[in-house]
Amino acid sequence: MQRTLIWDLPTRLFHWTLASSFAIAWLTSEGDRWHAVHVFVGYLMLGLVGFRVLWGFVGSHFSRFASFWFGPREAFDYLRQVASGHAARHVGHNPTGSLAIYILLALALTVGFTGITTMGGDEQQGIAAGWFSFSQIRLLKKLHEAGAVLMLLVVITHIAGVVVESVLHKENLARSMVTGIKLAEPGTPVASSHRLVALVMLVTMLGFGGWWFSYTLVPQADRPAVKFVGQQLPDNAQWREECGSCHAVFYPALLPARSWQKMMAEQDKHFGSDLGLDAATTQAVLKFLVDNAADRHQTEAAFKIDRSVASGDTPQRITETPYWIKKHRDIAGADWANPLVKSKSNCAACHLDADAGTFEDGAMRIPKAPAAGTSGPQPAAAKP
Numbered sequence: 001m002q003r004t005l006i007w008d009l010p011t012r013l014f015h016w017t018l019a020s021s022f023a024i025a026w027l028t029s030e031g032d033r034w035h036a037v038h039v040f041v042g043y044l045m046l047g048l049v050g051f052r053v054l055w056g057f058v059g060s061h062f063s064r065f066a067s068f069w070f071g072p073r074e075a076f077d078y079l080r081q082v083a084s085g086h087a088a089r090h091v092g093h094n095p096t097g098s099l100a101i102y103i104l105l106a107l108a109l110t111v112g113f114t115g116i117t118t119m120g121g122d123e124q125q126g127i128a129a130g131w132f133s134f135s136q137i138r139l140l141k142k143l144h145e146a147g148a149v150l151m152l153l154v155v156i157t158h159i160a161g162v163v164v165e166s167v168l169h170k171e172n173l174a175r176s177m178v179t180g181i182k183l184a185e186p187g188t189p190v191a192s193s194h195r196l197v198a199l200v201m202l203v204t205m206l207g208f209g210g211w212w213f214s215y216t217l218v219p220q221a222d223r224p225a226v227k228f229v230g231q232q233l234p235d236n237a238q239w240r241e242e243c244g245s246c247h248a249v250f251y252p253a254l255l256p257a258r259s260w261q262k263m264m265a266e267q268d269k270h271f272g273s274d275l276g277l278d279a280a281t282t283q284a285v286l287k288f289l290v291d292n293a294a295d296r297h298q299t300e301a302a303f304k305i306d307r308s309v310a311s312g313d314t315p316q317r318i319t320e321t322p323y324w325i326k327k328h329r330d331i332a333g334a335d336w337a338n339p340l341v342k343s344k345s346n347c348a349a350c351h352l353d354a355d356a357g358t359f360e361d362g363a364m365r366i367p368k369a370p371a372a373g374t375s376g377p378q379p380a381a382a383k384p
């Protein structure tokens with residue numbers, strides 16, 4: 001037996017980058033704060049899978065699919081050998097390990113694509129923005145989550161397999177995936193290290209990362225701290241003027257069209273005021289309200305508010321829709337009493353993007369009450 005290069009450099013680089021990307025994707029899967037990182041590693045994984053499939057045909061001997069083209073039956077036989085403690089040693093991938101690789105590649109593809117479509121539907125962002133509506137995306141989102149859980153299970157099984165195999169054949173398999181070197185019989189095909197391919201891979205990944213995160217390096221006044229602040233919704237100057245004089249404007253997507261129709265029809269009794277708009281203005285403002293109402297599902301909030309309101313109801317207050325109540329019922333009384341908040345309708349006190357109408361998770365926070373006796377910080381501007 002002699003020390004032989006089995007795993008070429010691109011295969012090792014692929015393996016460890018995929019493993020780290022997967023771990024990072026898990027750690028960043030909750031909340032919008034790390035969304036940009038989550039999406040980045042998602043794209044990275046898709047790119048890596050694409051590379052690995054190609055490398056399975058043109059890579060060095062033990063990286064080629066032809067060298068580990070085992071079926072489930074061989075994998076099962078191998079498991080039986082392992083159970084009896086007399087498993088044959090494979091210099092390349094063993095039959096169960098091979099199966100894990102194919103399953104992982106397929107799952108990574110599935111999770112990557114459903115991730116892109118989920119982002120396109122749920123946040124209306126990324127390359128699939130606009131492909132699906134919020135309601136259509138629910139199944140794809142479930143698939144994305146289920147695929148990730150399945151992948152985690154296969155990864156755990158894979159690691160367990162590596163440990164068992166390492167003990168069984170008294171060799172450190174994880175280390176050989178770092179060094180590429182294993183003990184092998186003379187005559188075993190020796191891998192070429194393919195340094196140039198690995199270098200191109202590395203430069204491509206670093207370049208992609210640099211480009212993706214470049215926005216964090218150049219601070220700009222009009223650029224938000226969180227990259228994903230949402231889409232740009234349609235705007236209307238007349239609506240802003242007529243509906244923003246007594247209170248901050250409430251974006252049309254926060255109530256269904258029938259609520260706006262009723263509100264404009266009864267504009268002389270608008271919460272104790274008479275809006276007094278002439279017919280032409282009423283019609284123009286109503287058109288903007290209806291065109292962008294919750295029923296249009298332009299944002300996640302619109303979709304969820306619309307689904308929460310019973311079809312016969314025409315709520316006149318956003319703060320009385322079931323979705324709004326559900327989302328805000330855990331906020332403490334002291335936070336509502338905060339002089340920076342004062343009223344439930346003061347959306348902008350907690351939602352930095354209230355004026356833009358998007359109500360993204362990343363743009364909300366509860367302001368701290370100023371200490372007694374001090375003037376305290378001023379309420380945040382409504383502009384995101």
Ligand code: HEC
Pocket residue numbers: 242243244245246247250270271272273274275285316317318319320343344345
């Ligand atoms: C003359 C002043 C005035 C104008 C102009 C005005 N409103 Fe209001 N609006 C009020 C008052 C007062 C309330 C009740 C505020 C409260 O109780 O918190 C209110 C409340 C609302 C609410 C309910 C907010 C909630 O609690 O969910 C909506 C929605 C609303 N207005 C929409 C509009 C629209 C649309 C326009 C333009 C067509 C408009 N308003 C123009 C005075 C006005």
Ligand code: HEC
Pocket residue numbers: 254300301304318319324327328331335336341343344345346347348349350351359360361364365366367
């Ligand atoms: C006191 C602060 C506060 C005020 C005022 C407030 N909100 Fe919120 N809002 C929150 C918090 C906190 C959450 C997140 C709740 C959670 O964790 O699910 C939230 C969640 C939401 C969501 C859900 C976002 C999503 O991801 O689906 C919407 C929509 C929303 N608010 C709309 C409004 C509107 C419209 C107003 C004004 C009429 C308003 N909020 C006023 C604090 C506030």
